[in-house]
Amino acid sequence: MxxxxxxxxxxxxTSERFYSVLRARYPDNPEFKVDRTHFHIKDEYTPESLNLVEAVLYSPEFQLAIPxxxxxxxxxxxxxxxxxxxxxxxxxxxxxxxxxxxxxxxxxxxxxxxxxxxxxxxxxxxxxxxxxxxxxxxxxxxxxxxxxxxxxxxxxxxxxxxxxxxxxxxxxxxxxxxx
Ligand SMILES: [Mg+2]
The missing domain is CATH 3.40.50.1000 (HAD superfamily/HAD-like)
Known part of the structure; x- marks a missing residue:
């Protein structure tokens, strides 16, 4: 097959890496304290948080370090x-x-x-x-x-x-x- x-x-x-980076970088942001409930991250966060999320996701170092x-x-x-x-x-x-x-x-x-x-x-x-x-x-x-x-x-x-x-x-x- x-x-x-x-x-x-x-x-x-990817989610594991995503949250570990976000929570370390923004420990006081309440939006990053819980795991997401939507498949599309754009449906999950306010525009301000989404900018932070995209900066993490689109950084060149992000992908290779994913466990x-x-x-x-x-x-x-x-x-x-x-x-x-x-x-x-x-x-x-x-x-x-x-x-x-x-x-x-x-x-x-x-x-x-x-x-x-x-x-x-x-x-x-x-x-x-x-x-x-x-x-x-x-x-x-x-x-x-x-x-x-x-x-x-x-x-x-x-x-x-x-x-x-x-x-x-x-x-x-x-x-x-x-x-
Ligand atoms: Mg997938």
Missing amino acids: IILIDMDDVMAD PVPRSLESVTEINNRGHHVIFCSTPHEVYETCVAQKYKWLEAKLGRTYARKLILTDDKTLIFGDRLIDDKPEIKGLITPSWEHVLFIRNYNCHVQGKRRMDWSNWREVLVEL
Whole structure:
């Protein structure tokens, strides 16, 4: 099978890094004391806080220092070793200059160059062929009806989503039984 795997908050623990930087830098900002409840950060913060958030997210140092989501690296290696094709499928944020090369470098640092070359960057994941897409985004839309089944990667901001299989790296073997 072709297994498409999102990067931010599925492979890379972007939220973990995001909050650790923001809380260290702005310890008194009440908006950063609790984890976000929306997938899109623009829906979460006041314009003043959003400026601070974007300065962190779009800084060149941000991406490479993101820790992996616990058990993500071992799980991906196991999926690959079971004979499936792992393809990373990620949408760069709009300030792409500070994240495109860094996404490749992050994968190379964590999993090696062979895995880094399996990265597809796209704004529309429906255009990418696959059997499963593991992604934390609640709803994934695009130009065409996707070939893949969206398996939701559990995060606190997507708990409300119904009608999809849900997994994280602790239970993926039970959820993706067909693998
Ligand atoms: Mg994501």
